[in-house]
Amino acid sequence: MRCPFCSADDTRVIDSRLADEGDTVRRRRECQSCDERFTTFEHAQLRLPQVTKSDGRREPFDEVKLRGGMQRALQKRPVDNDDLERAVQRILRKVTVGGDREIDSEKVGQFVMQELHELDGVGYVRFASVYRQFEDVDAFSEAVKSLQELPSASEKRQQMSLLEGDDDDEAPASPSTSTGKGGGKKRTRKKR
Numbered sequence: 001m002r003c004p005f006c007s008a009d010d011t012r013v014i015d016s017r018l019a020d021e022g023d024t025v026r027r028r029r030e031c032q033s034c035d036e037r038f039t040t041f042e043h044a045q046l047r048l049p050q051v052t053k054s055d056g057r058r059e060p061f062d063e064v065k066l067r068g069g070m071q072r073a074l075q076k077r078p079v080d081n082d083d084l085e086r087a088v089q090r091i092l093r094k095v096t097v098g099g100d101r102e103i104d105s106e107k108v109g110q111f112v113m114q115e116l117h118e119l120d121g122v123g124y125v126r127f128a129s130v131y132r133q134f135e136d137v138d139a140f141s142e143a144v145k146s147l148q149e150l151p152s153a154s155e156k157r158q159q160m161s162l163l164e165g166d167d168d169d170e171a172p173a174s175p176s177t178s179t180g181k182g183g184g185k186k187r188t189r190k191k192r
């Protein structure tokens with residue numbers, strides 16, 4: 001790496017250690033020409049994908065929006081901020097793994113639901129009902145189905161019955177919310 005003082009090409013690493021709990025490598029370097037020393041930091045650059053909405057539009061992945069949505073779902077719930085942050089980081093890793101340039105918003109929604117499912121039952125149901133309102137019905141029922149296939153947590157049955165109860169009670173006038181006959185677009189998706 002080039003020396004920032006004299007621009008010589010020949011610099012030598014004289015010390016290297018982990019920082020930020022292992023997320024960063026900190027290197028002390030010394031220029032072989034002018035003997036100046038400087039520090040470099042190396043950390044992984046996560047390249048967030050574009051999010052493809054159900055209507056085909058694309059938008060940049062928005063970490064702030066993701067965190068905000070989860071915070072709203074968890075408002076006044078006994079969930080530690082650190083736990084939320086760890087969940088956000090796990091979702092970021094999931095959407096960047098494999099380096100795909102695009103991801104379905106539906107898929108992101110499923111990741112969020114999985115994390116909320118672990119964090120707080122109420123937050124999960126809140127998010128799920130908002131998600132159902134804004135995304136198409138097929139996507140929602142698919143997400144719920146995939147959650148049902150997850151290894152069972154103790155509260156899971158209760159949460160699912162809450163969801164189903166919600167369905168029965170509300171039966172709103174709008175036909176677009178009735179389960180099973182949304183959009184007409186049939187998705188077939190391989191489970192992984």
Ligand SMILES: [Zn+2]
Pocket residue numbers: 003004005006007008031032033034035036
């Ligand atoms: Zn130099």
